[in-house]
Amino acid sequence: MSAPVLNIAIAGASGRMGRMLIEAVVNAPDCRLSGALDRTDSPALGQDASAWLGQASGVAITADLRQGLAGADVLIDFTRPEGTLAHLAICRELGTKVVIGTTGFTPEQKAEVAAHAREIGVMMAPNMSVGVNVVLKLLDLAARSLSTGYDIEIVEAHHRHKVDAPSGTALAMGEVVAQALGRDLKSCAVYGREGVTGERDPSTIGFATVRGGDIVGDHTVLFAGIGERIEISHKSSSRVTYAQGSLRAARFLAANGPGLYGMDDVLGLK
Ligand SMILES: NC(=O)C1=CN([C@@H]2O[C@H](COP(=O)(O)OP(=O)(O)OC[C@H]3O[C@@H](n4cnc5c(N)ncnc54)[C@H](OP(=O)(O)O)[C@@H]3O)[C@@H](O)[C@H]2O)C=CC1
Numbered sequence: 001m002s003a004p005v006l007n008i009a010i011a012g013a014s015g016r017m018g019r020m021l022i023e024a025v026v027n028a029p030d031c032r033l034s035g036a037l038d039r040t041d042s043p044a045l046g047q048d049a050s051a052w053l054g055q056a057s058g059v060a061i062t063a064d065l066r067q068g069l070a071g072a073d074v075l076i077d078f079t080r081p082e083g084t085l086a087h088l089a090i091c092r093e094l095g096t097k098v099v100i101g102t103t104g105f106t107p108e109q110k111a112e113v114a115a116h117a118r119e120i121g122v123m124m125a126p127n128m129s130v131g132v133n134v135v136l137k138l139l140d141l142a143a144r145s146l147s148t149g150y151d152i153e154i155v156e157a158h159h160r161h162k163v164d165a166p167s168g169t170a171l172a173m174g175e176v177v178a179q180a181l182g183r184d185l186k187s188c189a190v191y192g193r194e195g196v197t198g199e200r201d202p203s204t205i206g207f208a209t210v211r212g213g214d215i216v217g218d219h220t221v222l223f224a225g226i227g228e229r230i231e232i233s234h235k236s237s238s239r240v241t242y243a244q245g246s247l248r249a250a251r252f253l254a255a256n257g258p259g260l261y262g263m264d265d266v267l268g269l270k
């Protein structure tokens, strides 16, 4: 007997990630595109969600959340925090599971996500690539091994259209390092420097942000000591890796009950 097909709706359907996800879903033999959502003022409303691929899906992009979510087992959402939270509330009512790739949430918004996850399965990760999630594990080891005498700086670079900074991935890297060192990221993070800053405080974790062109996503964590420095880097050359990671997460949610999961659960990296 063949495995049941997973019905997936995509939010932010005409965005950079939305399009990648639609392509990945229509090409996955075990998935079906059941809906595509965009904002009420989007010029894409009413268009076939995969028309731009030269292959019709029969799914029209809609701003009507209930219509777009009808029949969906899982919603994959790469939009903005306000959009994700609005989508989550309806998904909770309908019992639809949610993969969240959106970044830029405040602590209060994250708490709202966690509250919804008490009722439905939610997988939330600032980076769906296998590589970044392995790097997060390497950073834990590096930070514990280089806990004294090394200054830690996190540098990230993204395309000119990115609206949040530092990236969700850079912040996740900072959290891993801070936790490994027993520091509180909120109180030790330094976001950019300017003017007469004084000497570097060794207990800080610095962040630097670069925005330009079409950079997909680069992250480097630098451990700078005396006489040596260690750099742990990840560079994305395509958004395909985020889309494939999201599909893995959707399959994981389909097989699991309510709860807030991370990519380490999906990839078995816990
Ligand atoms: N977790 C991961 O692996 C990754 C995460 N991301 C994150 O995903 C998010 C989207 O990135 P990207 O695709 O590049 O962004 P885009 O701006 O290209 O796409 C965002 C989409 O969401 C829509 N949107 C914006 N605001 C709302 C809202 N309030 N309600 C509903 N829909 C909304 C946009 O519509 P409109 O165009 O009309 O504004 C657009 O269709 C970002 O937070 C980014 O950081 C990105 C890549 C990987």
Ligand SMILES: O=C(O)C1=N[C@H](C(=O)O)C[C@H](O)C1
Pocket: 103, 126, 127, 158, 162, 166, 167, 168, 169, 170, 216, 217, 218
């Ligand atoms: O906006 C992007 O493009 C990306 N956002 C995510 C983040 O903020 O970490 C993941 C990836 O780096 C691409």
